Amino acid sequence: MTEGKVIVNLPEGYDSSKYERPSVTVDVVIFSLVEDDLQVLLVKRKSAPFAAMWAIPGAFVRLHESLEEAATRALAEETGVEDVYTEQLYTFGDPERDPRMRVITIAYFALVPHEAVRHAPGRETAETGWFSMFGLPLLAFDHREILDYALRRLRYKLEYTAVGFQLLPDVFTLTELQKAYEIILGEKLDKRNFRRKILSANILEETGEKHKEGEGRPAMLYRYREDAVAEVKTRRLFP
Amino acid sequence: MTEGKVIVNLPEGYDSSKYERPSVTVDVVIFSLVEDDLQVLLVKRKSAPFAAMWAIPGAFVRLHESLEEAATRALAEETGVEDVYTEQLYTFGDPERDPRMRVITIAYFALVPHEAVRHAPGRETAETGWFSMFGLPLLAFDHREILDYALRRLRYKLEYTAVGFQLLPDVFTLTELQKAYEIILGEKLDKRNFRRKILSANILEETGEKHKEGEGRPAMLYRYREDAVAEVKTRRLFP
DNA sequence: ACAAAAGTGTTGAGAGTACACCCATGC
DNA sequence: GCATGGGTGTACTCTCAACACTTTTGT
Secondary structure: OOOEEEEEEOOOOOOOOOOOOOEEEEEEEEEEEOOOOEEEEEEEOOOOOOOOOEEOOEEEOOOOOOHHHHHHHHHHHHHOOOOOEEEEEEEEOOOOOOOOOOEEEEEEEEEOOHHHHHOOOOOOOOOEEEEEOOOOOOEOOOHHHHHHHHHHHHHHHHHHOOOHHHHOOOEEOHHHHHHHHHHHHOOOOOHHHHHHHHHHOOOEEEEEEEEOOOOOOOEEEEEEOHHHOOHHHOOOOOO | OOOOEEEEEEOOOOOOOOOOOOEEEEEEEEEEEOOOOEEEEEEEOOOOOOOOOEEOOEEEOOOOOOHHHHHHHHHHHHHOOOOOEEEEEEEEOOOOOOOOOOEEEEEEEEEOOHHHHHOOOOOOOOOEEEEEOOOOOOEOOOHHHHHHHHHHHHHHHHHHOOOHHHHOOOEEEHHHHHHHHHHHHOOOOOHHHHHHHHHHOOOEEEEEEEEOOOOOOOEEEEEEOHHHOOHHHOOOOOO
16 A cells, blocks of 8 residues: 556557546445345545545456456455446546546446345455445545435336346345335335236246245245346336 | 657555556547438547547547546537537446557547537548448447447437437427437337427427428427426336 | 428327235244 | 234226328418
């Protein structure tokens, strides 16, 4: 962790006096459902600016990795999780967003089932924590804006496509799925309408197994149909 | 146009041996309606790689300008046009997309009324040309992919929000507007349904004037209601 | 008067919404 | 047998889609 200088090659047609290169990072908004709440993983900054404030985990983009790889790497470093739903969100590049220097960040968001995270050893020493999206702490840089944008996008996606599963374990009950939707959208949904719509979308299959824990009648367990990824993109799933 | 080297400051926590900075550009997909066709403005490359091939106009992002400013600047340099609809599209960052070096590009798209362009002096000396989106030449880099993505997004936007006006002069007839939609979506629309929907969306106002050129009955001229920007975002405008 | 484009309503189908009771299990 | 959550059907409304003729102008 030291400041440094480096000599870089500049491209043809590039006037070095005017066109210094910005730094490029990826930031990954990591969503998960934790105890009936939509939460994000944040890391505590160690140094100025915004020292000791919470921030979205990120990484500098290395010269030979793609943006997706950088995002996946940042995600794995913080959570140990791989193979989860990741999507590019937006690129934030205001010259003043980092007071030290010009940093352009390509924001991604990821949906991770919470139990997948707990088993992973947090390889990074940095302090991390899960925070409710509905009670966020003060955030470094423009990270609040990024989170707000990510939530809008997640809600939007949820209505039009079927990404809700990505936040649940690979088998789940319809009630669990509905609860996930309700938490994220912030509103109650009608049970019968929810079930009709989600089942008629044909993206689930019954496992045949039943969920046995807790009181009451055991619920059928469902699984996301692997072959049903693109199908749902057409129409709105929820009002 | 020379190669150069420059010494740059690196941020705290940045290991210079591993993390050289990529170059960052913006590319702007400039759409316009030309003679019943959806066209894009392309520039002919002068130097290798892809010399003499067509490419999407772009610019390096300067250290003290925002991404939007860079996009607006690139747009103004090629078309002389300002104050047009511009929207960030996606960020393309494959390490191999430029064979010379790592270039990350933030793609934008812009909708410009065609007559606004013609009056402007092309300030750049580079050769430019308008090409039909439905008969594109071979393109440099990954620019074909960017254009395909831009068209999908434009169609999508057109269905859900009211951006069609941005491609027309500030007063226009409903038939002209419908034709614009048809060209972009690539399908015929029903005249009565189109008019009902577009009028009930409440984003147009009559000018009181009538269009007088050509044969047949003169058509009412409409104008986009300035105060109606956000309203339309809710529901799908077309099937 | 006729050619050309503008303008205008209705009907049927399907999707969305609201709503209340019986069922299976554990204790 | 009762408490707990799982599971199911129907009627109304509204939006969407299909469809053809009259009106206004210029020549």
